[in-house]
Amino acid sequence: METISLPIHTEPRHWEVLVVGGGTAGAMAAISAARAGARTLVVEALGALGGTGTNAQVTPLMRNVSGGVNLNQGLTNQLKRRLREREDGAIDPGGNDNWFNPEGMKYVLEQMLLEAGGEVLYHTHFVAPELEGQRVRAIVVHNKNGLVRLQAHTFIDATGDADLAVRAGAPFQAGDETGLHQALSLRFLLGGVDTERLSAFLRRWGQPQGSPQFMHFWMVWDKGSSLEPLFRQGVAEGLLWERDGDYFQGFSVPGMPGVISFNCPRLAAELNDGAEAWTLSRAQVDGRAAIERLIRFLQKYFEGCERSFLASYAPMVGVRETRRIVGEYLLSLEDILYCRTFPDAICRNHYPVDIHTPRGQKLLHERSGNLPYFAPDAYHEIPYRSLIPLGLSNVLVPGRCASATFEAQSAIRVQQNCHSMGEAAGLAAAWCAQEGLEVRGVDGVKLRGALRALGAYL
Numbered sequence: 001m002e003t004i005s006l007p008i009h010t011e012p013r014h015w016e017v018l019v020v021g022g023g024t025a026g027a028m029a030a031i032s033a034a035r036a037g038a039r040t041l042v043v044e045a046l047g048a049l050g051g052t053g054t055n056a057q058v059t060p061l062m063r064n065v066s067g068g069v070n071l072n073q074g075l076t077n078q079l080k081r082r083l084r085e086r087e088d089g090a091i092d093p094g095g096n097d098n099w100f101n102p103e104g105m106k107y108v109l110e111q112m113l114l115e116a117g118g119e120v121l122y123h124t125h126f127v128a129p130e131l132e133g134q135r136v137r138a139i140v141v142h143n144k145n146g147l148v149r150l151q152a153h154t155f156i157d158a159t160g161d162a163d164l165a166v167r168a169g170a171p172f173q174a175g176d177e178t179g180l181h182q183a184l185s186l187r188f189l190l191g192g193v194d195t196e197r198l199s200a201f202l203r204r205w206g207q208p209q210g211s212p213q214f215m216h217f218w219m220v221w222d223k224g225s226s227l228e229p230l231f232r233q234g235v236a237e238g239l240l241w242e243r244d245g246d247y248f249q250g251f252s253v254p255g256m257p258g259v260i261s262f263n264c265p266r267l268a269a270e271l272n273d274g275a276e277a278w279t280l281s282r283a284q285v286d287g288r289a290a291i292e293r294l295i296r297f298l299q300k301y302f303e304g305c306e307r308s309f310l311a312s313y314a315p316m317v318g319v320r321e322t323r324r325i326v327g328e329y330l331l332s333l334e335d336i337l338y339c340r341t342f343p344d345a346i347c348r349n350h351y352p353v354d355i356h357t358p359r360g361q362k363l364l365h366e367r368s369g370n371l372p373y374f375a376p377d378a379y380h381e382i383p384y385r386s387l388i389p390l391g392l393s394n395v396l397v398p399g400r401c402a403s404a405t406f407e408a409q410s411a412i413r414v415q416q417n418c419h420s421m422g423e424a425a426g427l428a429a430a431w432c433a434q435e436g437l438e439v440r441g442v443d444g445v446k447l448r449g450a451l452r453a454l455g456a457y458l
């Protein structure tokens with residue numbers, strides 16, 4: 001690899017907490033750090049907060065309930081309340097805890113950050129860390145101003161891919177034991193849907209809906225979906241490709257009447273590594289072509305969709321799993337299935353192991369059995385130590401790239417858990433800056449107590 005030298009402009013300001021990646025975990029981390037009184041900056045590659053939730057249009061917060069109690073509270077509750085006040089959020093009577101409008105979510109997160117005194121720098125990519133031993137002294141980013149050096153006391157890597165931690169030398173794992181990642185998807189919004197008629201049609205086809213405002217329908221080959229014959233016809237007619245039926249799912253979007261958010265298409269199996277630039281680019285192209293096929297199929301076969309139109313492609317490819325740091329604690333499948341708890345817990349989870357593998361691979365979706373985890377009031381915990389990458393003294397890594405095995409990550413990766421991990425990382429990072437601590441110096445039991453005092457269910 002060649003090295004080149006380019007001018008780097010040093011930003012004169014110095015932050016206490018710098019969050020790289022303003023996504024699901026990062027936005028909450030920044031809000032949490034700023035509320036704790038730390039001078040906080042969040043650097044984000046795109047032009048809005050919320051990451052996979054907003055820019056990849058993953059519009060339902062997946063239900064994470066145990067014994068009738070939602071396990072993620074604290075900042076997540078405040079976020080939900082703000083969304084519902086604006087009619088950008090809603091509770092589905094039959095299932096998911098919160099469905100949201102991705103555009104509303106962008107606004108609410110941004111307002112919560114600014115109200116807390118935090119700052120954001122959009123359209124800015126992390127490039128490289130500058131190290132002093134195990135300490136990240138600064139990061140170099142790239143944006144319209146060129147290469148810029150940003151300095152802070154403590155860094156939170158919420159890039160979803162552990163970009164900062166890995167480039168700073170932290171050990172990591174990626175994919176399953178063969179290196180295969182979970183499948184990528186490109187989501188899209190379909191507008192102009194007559195949801196009354198679509199709802200009646202789905203009822204006739206064996207998928208009755210709660211109401212035309214709360215629709216959820218699906219088809220996956222060989223999983224017993226009543227819609228499968230329609231998809232078979234679509235393939236026979238050449239409107240669809242076989243793989244377009246690997247995963248198909250639609251949801252209503254609060255505050256967007258006549259719009260359905262699709263959790264598909266799943267992308268070509270060979271497009272597997274969401275942390276690889278060429279793959280990501282090809283995934284966007286592959287996804288757009290598949291969306292074109294799906295829309296033509298929906299217009300022809302689904303009543304109520306005849307006059308529908310593409311409202312938007314998700315700006316970000318939906319990436320479920322890439323690099324995961326190896327941290328002070330590596331959360332495992334056993335921890336989940338045997339409901340392990342920890343004194344330094346920062347989050348509780350009851351979402352199951354949920355692995356979307358490219359077609360032809362085993363799909364492990366553990367929802368029932370005799371193990372302790374399958375009791376309706378069961379949960380396991382995630383320790384603060386799972387956010388601390390080995391070998392670095394002032395970096396925390398919340399979100400889907402926290403320290404967990406492939407199977408364990410598939411359970412903890414859902415959005416509300418990313419919120420809770422982000423909230424904990426933000427508070428811990430603020431303490432580090434204010435008390436001159438390294439991340440390992442934070443008392444995890446005290447952190448848990450402080451999160452509880454802020455409303456966490458811990």
Ligand SMILES: Cc1cc2nc3c(=O)[nH]c(=O)nc-3n(C[C@H](O)[C@H](O)[C@H](O)COP(=O)(O)OP(=O)(O)OC[C@H]3O[C@@H](n4cnc5c(N)ncnc54)[C@H](O)[C@@H]3O)c2cc1C
Pocket residue numbers: 020021022023024025026043044045046049050051052053056058059060061062063124125126127158159160161163184185187263317318319320398399400401413414415416418
């Ligand atoms: C298709 C799909 C469907 C899903 N369905 C659900 C669901 O129904 N419910 C649910 O709760 N969860 C669901 N999930 C899981 C969940 O959405 C994600 O695991 C979670 O949002 C990840 O959060 P994160 O903060 O780790 O990463 P992200 O939210 O992706 O945040 C990472 C942020 O970092 C930014 N970034 C990345 N690299 C850089 C860089 N180098 N420089 C600057 N910024 C950078 C990105 O732009 C992004 O904003 C789904 C995921 C996918 C992909």
